[in-house]
Amino acid sequence: MSRYPALTIFDAVKKFGWPEPGSPIISRELLLGDACNARCVFCCAKDLQKKAVWLPESLIRERIDKWASEGAWLVTFSGGEVTLYPGLEKISSYAKKRGFKSVQILTNGLKLRDYDYVRRLAVAGIDEVKISLHGTDAATHDWLMQVPGAFDNAFIATENLNRAGIKASFNFAVTSRNYMQMPLFARMAGSRLGVTGFCFMFSFYSGGMLEEAGGLGVKYSAAVPYLRLALRYMKVKNIVIESKMLSNFVPCVAPELTNLMSDWGFSGPEAVSQVGIGGKVREVKESYPERKTRLPSCAGCVYADRCYGPDSGYVKIYGGSEFIPQDKEEKNFPYKTLYP
Numbered sequence: 395m396s397r398y399p400a401l402t403i404f405d406a407v408k409k410f411g412w413p414e415p416g417s418p419i420i421s422r423e424l425l426l427g428d429a430c431n432a433r434c435v436f437c438c439a440k441d442l443q444k445k446a447v448w449l450p451e452s453l454i455r456e457r458i459d460k461w462a463s464e465g466a467w468l469v470t471f472s473g474g475e476v477t478l479y480p481g482l483e484k485i486s487s488y489a490k491k492r493g494f495k496s497v498q499i500l501t502n503g504l505k506l507r508d509y510d511y512v513r514r515l516a517v518a519g520i521d522e523v524k525i526s527l528h529g530t531d532a533a534t535h536d537w538l539m540q541v542p543g544a545f546d547n548a549f550i551a552t553e554n555l556n557r558a559g560i561k562a563s564f565n566f567a568v569t570s571r572n573y574m575q576m577p578l579f580a581r582m583a584g585s586r587l588g589v590t591g592f593c594f595m596f597s598f599y600s601g602g603m604l605e606e607a608g609g610l611g612v613k614y615s616a617a618v619p620y621l622r623l624a625l626r627y628m629k630v631k632n633i634v635i636e637s638k639m640l641s642n643f644v645p646c647v648a649p650e651l652t653n654l655m656s657d658w659g660f661s662g663p664e665a666v667s668q669v670g671i672g673g674k675v676r677e678v679k680e681s682y683p684e685r686k687t688r689l690p691s692c693a694g695c696v697y698a699d700r701c702y703g704p705d706s707g708y709v710k711i712y713g714g715s716e717f718i719p720q721d722k723e724e725k726n727f728p729y730k731t732l733y734p
């Protein structure tokens with residue numbers, strides 16, 4: 395349990411002036427480079443990790459200017475490992491000055507055990523930090539990240555973020571090593587740590603997931619019962635869901651949870667979010683056709699006009715028998731996200 399309470403989404407609205415719940419999220423994400431100080435076994439960019447080539451600052455500023463003028467209010471800096479980028483504080487301050495209501499980073503959290511560094515990020519205007527946390531115990535998380543002590547570090551990082559007044563949230567990558575922990579994770583993050591933002595990300599079957607697929611892969615049909623249990627727990631405990639928190643799922647694997655899934659279709663607000671990789675910027679919906687595939691059976695599905703289809707790497711390994719076309723839209727699990 396942290397000595398300092400975690401900032402909730404409601405605190406963030408009040409403290410940072412984020413738009414009220416119910417407002418559309420107009421977000422942009424910029425990948426600053428591929429260098430990383432962890433070696434996550436499932437990483438989809440494993441082959442890139444050694445190259446410490448960062449985007450030029452002029453290009454980053456140019457993107458920030460453009461996106462601010464387009465009315466985006468949330469910018470996320472990611473990598474690789476974004477805290478290795480030497481100009482992070484500078485560009486975060488710049489984004490804040492250009493009017494972004496929220497400046498967020500995605501990180502493995504390793505550098506955040508240093509409170510002075512976390513404090514500097516707060517001064518620079520970073521208001522939410524999404525930490526990778528892939529287990530409810532050290533053996534699981536440390537092994538998945540291949541960094542001894544990473545689990546304890548994540549708790550120290552969360553404590554430092556709470557103390558510095560930055561909102562902490564977590565990303566959990568679902569693999570064979572941790573999928574049964576999803577309900578326990580909901581309890582740890584939502585009840586023990588009081589964090590209102592966390593995301594279950596079904597791993598993409600590329601990079602490390604393909605190399606390790608014999609040991610790391612898990613089928614949707616095996617993982618979804620644990621996911622349902624996690625959500626039932628959250629419902630009973632009144633744990634708030636800020637926004638869509640299931641990544642790389644498709645409606646047919648858990649039809650009643652479609653309202654909690656992001657990135658499955660080209661009609662949701664997240665589909666027009668933009669992601670900058672290297673010198674190129676693309677809408678999210680443009681990048682999915684490369685990694686997803688439409689099965690012949692998808693044609694008869696009620697979601698066929700909106701769904702990208704399942705992850706193509708997954709289908710190569712496990713086939714398509716789990717993706718059963720739906721003849722009607724299922725009633726949603728009674729959970730309303732705060733932001734659409």
Ligand code: SF4
Nearest residue numbers: 646692695701703719
């Ligand atoms: S059957 Fe195909 S179109 Fe329908 S939800 Fe599943 S993946 Fe999407």
